[in-house]
Amino acid sequence: MTGSRNTSIFYGVDRLAVLLYAAIVAAGFFFITAASYEEGTGDLLSFSHFYMKQAVWIGVAGVVALVVLLLDDRYYHMLAYPAYIGGLLLLVAALLFGREVNGAKAWFEFGSVRMQPVEFAKIATALALARVMSEYSFSIDRPSDLVRVGTVICLPLAIIVLQNDTGSGIVLGSFLFVLYREGLNKWLCIPVLLIATLFIVSFLLSPLTLLVLSIIACTLSEAMMNGRWRSRIIYLATVALASILLAALTALTMPDGGLGLYGSLLAVTLLSLVGVVIYAVRAQLGNTLLVVALFVGSMIFLPTTDYIFNSILKEHQRNRILSFLGIVSDPLGTDYNVNQSKIAIGSGGFWGKGFLEGTQIKYGFVPERHTDFIFCTVGEEWGFVGVGAVLALLCLLILRLMRMGERQQEPFGRIYCYCVAAILLFHVLVNVGMTVGLMPVMGIPLPFLSYGGSSLIAFTILLFIAVRLDASTRQFSPSI
Amino acid sequence: MIGREEGHVRMRTLQCVVLLVFALLLGRAGYLQLVDRRYVELAKANVLRHVVQYPPRGEVFDRRGEYLVQSRECYDLMVISREIGKQGFDTARMCEVLGLPRPRLERELANARMRPRAPHLIASYISKEDKLRFDECNFPGFYTVFRTVRQYPRKIGGNLLGYVGEVNADMLKRYPSYRAGDYAGMSGVELAYEHCLKGEKGVRIQEIDTHGAVKGSYMNGMYDSLPEPGRYLVSTIDARLQLLGEELMRGKVGAAVAIEPATGEILMMVSSPSYDPDELVGRERGNNYMKMLYNKRRPLFNRAVKAKYPPGSTFKLVQGLIGLQEGVLRPSDTHSCNMGYQVGRLKMACHAHASPLDLRFAVATSCNAYFCYVFRDILENRKYGGVKEGFDTWRDYVESFGFGRKLGSDFLDEGSGYVPDRAYYDRKYRKSWNALTVLSLSIGQDALGCTPLQLANLACIVANRGYYYIPHIVKRIEGQDSLDRRFYERHYTKVDPKHFEPIVEGMWRGVNVGGTSTAARLDGWDVCGKTGTAQNPHGRDHSTFLSFAPKDNPRIAISVYVENGGFGATIALPIASLLEEYYLTDTIRRPELFERVKNMQIYYPSYDR
Structure with a gap:
């Protein structure tokens, strides 16, 4: 690290990103005011109002942003692992000693202030992921390195799921976005996405269909990576034929009807995997081994989805998923929140009803209107125009983050910027998707807009570390 | 590690993914706000309550100007459960003042508690005298709504004049202008001249919140209307x-x-x-009606x-x-x-x-x-x-x-x-x-x-x-x-x-x-x-x-x-x-x-x- 470092800490700071951040936070304050304003409550500036609390939090966030910018970028590199371990410890502590809110044991409480360690664990995980993947010897195509990446992501995810906060946990899954950018074979991405989808949809399909679909998906992606289509198709045909034969044979010989088609297919496939592994080792096809691992992993998962569904997911989460998939419909029960949210947004029309004129918001028909469902205020009071403007701001910020990532010289900075973009994108997709009825209800906030101190500060830190890393790059090489 | 070229392609792909996600969200919001107009109606249904003001029904005179049918004012007793207050009220006294059986009052109060901020009907046909005594007692949370019922000074012309009853499901289906709880002529003159006698209901549109509490009038009462009394008839009857x-x-x-x-x-x-005909008015109407229905001489x-x-x-x-x-x-x-x-x-x-x-x-x-x-x-x-x-x-x-x-x-x-x-x-x-x-x-x-x-x-x-x-x-x-x-x-x-x-x-x-x-x-x-x-x-x-x-x-x-x-x-x-x-x-x-x-x-x- 040589070169003349500029004395001003603001030198090289990406103004557009900071401006977008300020605009979004200001808009958030504005919407929270509308959502939590109550006519007839005497003192407008009393701190019992959510918007006044939020104003304080915005001030704190400003200070935090300054502190983040003040720290040298090397610290973030250095502190990545300690922060990660600290984050894990916090999560475990929350799991053990935390306070339960809405069924999730994921909160610490200090006096009147509540904090969710998940928010900070996301930052730590992003840093650790950037650190792991930016190591000199790291190769995304090497299975052992992929396993390390998987561990870094899955460890906090597992604890968060144990905390019963599945929604926040799934956010970490968005790092697939980063892995793709860093060169993860797309034929690995696709089965991962596919199996994730199958996991959601598995309540709809029969186990046999699921099994057949995952076998075909895995074999085809493997073929896409390695070529040799002929042998893969022969393999598929053989498996199919063998399992049908086995099913028929056992049905004839065994008195209780034999293995059935599902049993035989599973048995034949698992047996054939031994051959596939031997073949892969001999032919030195590492990614074939990965696909096999993925398949076995999903096979452990899929039969256990029922178990997960019934024991790990709580009643309300199960209902939300079932309601989202249209299996149960209950407008006054589980669907109530989403329905009211759609009504609020839909009734906004093109221009909206105007500031403090949104009846659905004002009279409390939308639940959680200043936190998770803050987007309803945008939709109802500012209409399609407001929705477009807010989404445009968020979209620009995410694209800007990717742009900032691209201009980094160090992979660490690039990966971190992409992590931030991925987290923001996922939050926006799930939160806004939930309010317009595209996604199941998972209690995750809309970044910078939802009311909540810990969430605002965590997102601020997350964003400003990226700004800091980006600024440093430009301080050393202003030409970029 | 991948090369610059490949990295660039992947960045572009991811940019497309981001844009696609936002386009999807915006498109969906646009569909809800611009295409599907259902939500505007649903929002109104959520927030607006139409409070009906009942008109007095038209009266009927005989050919010499004597009353055959009069409209007598009576009141519906309503309650907003939440406003009763913690200390409660003297149920025994209320039963005594209004002549209500106590179990019935308690049953209705229990029902009212299901939606504590919404008005709930406790009893109808409260006479004017009872209402005045009730007003003196000043029970918190209770109030009365004006209506009219029929009264027959000479007690004649039962079948001729017909009777008035609450509209049934069948009528509601056939005549969309009626609402549940409205009264309409069911037979005789009351039925034949229903269109003259009924008058026009007035409406007051209120905004309510999610708990059913009234928040104010809608658009400053722009769409409110006053009830229009029913027209009177002079009958040819002596x-x-x-x-x-x-x-x-x-x-x-x-x-x-x-x-x-x-x-x-x-x-x-x-x-x-x-x-x-007075028997087919008021609280005992149902019982009397059934008695007449099963009377073998068929008075109806x-x-x-x-x-x-x-x-x-x-x-x-x-x-x-x-x-x-x-x-x-x-x-x-x-x-x-x-x-x-x-x-x-x-x-x-x-x-x-x-x-x-x-x-x-x-x-x-x-x-x-x-x-x-x-x-x-x-x-x-x-x-x-x-x-x-x-x-x-x-x-x-x-x-x-x-x-x-x-x-x-x-x-x-x-x-x-x-x-x-x-x-x-x-x-x-x-x-x-x-x-x-x-x-x-x-x-x-x-x-x-x-x-x-x-x-x-x-x-x-x-x-x-x-x-x-x-x-x-x-x-x-x-x-x-x-x-x-x-x-x-x-x-x-x-x-x-x-x-x-x-x-x-x-x-x-x-x-x-x-x-x-x-x-x-x-x-x-x-x-x-x-x-x-x-x-x-x-x-x-x-x-x-x-x-x-x-x-x-x-x-x-x-x-x-x-x-x-x-x-x-x-x-x-x-x-x-x-x-x-x-x-x-x-x-x-x-x-x-x-x-x-x-x-x-x-x-x-x-x-x-």
């Missing part, structure tokens, strides 16, 4: 005559209808047994317009008129009657009177044989080539007198009676029948069925010498100059007015000279009348009397029908006579007759078994 009619008919089953011949206005319409059945009674001898008037018009009968034609009419084995019995006799005398003494001759002559008229064709002609005449069809009065549930047609007899006698087979039609028996209204209308036709106005029950509607045009048109029968004189003469003689109706004589009033005694398979003969007075420029035409009353002169005649006397002279000069008729009870095995 309340005093109606009261007397109901008194005289008490204890008998049947009907009495009086019409003013010169206008077709119904002066009185009694269906017996009747009921106290309006016999005056719906029952089908054989007209008996009163139908001889029609028979004679048709004969005269057809030219098969001249007033001076005489027939002999030897205790009846006999052809071969068929015999139609008659009572003892002088023989042979002409038309006037036949009407006066109600000779069966005479009209058998007339009826045979009509049916067997050579002109038509056959009995069946002759029968068709006869039926056309009968229908022109208003029988066998609805008269078109303003009573919606008017019955049509029944006049048998050719097809009926073809079916009954397998096509082989002749004038003798249906001979009992000549004296108003067989399958003939007439409503008391139709019979009173026949009295009008004879009184007017050949025409009638459609009988109607409303004289004037507030804010309307005239009624429907059809009530001002003369409806002529197919019989020429010149043929009516001998019949009228016969009716006059029957009362004033010597005949079956002499008891109906009123000095100085030239009463004309015709008795009828209708045989029926269910017991004693029905008693009926048809009359009008005075003979020239008649002021009242009346028909009285008493089921199982015996001879026409036994019971129907004195009732009709007393009613005429009262209407024409405002007094009753025969108190002993009045007492006798009033206290006469008829035993009805067919109803009371």
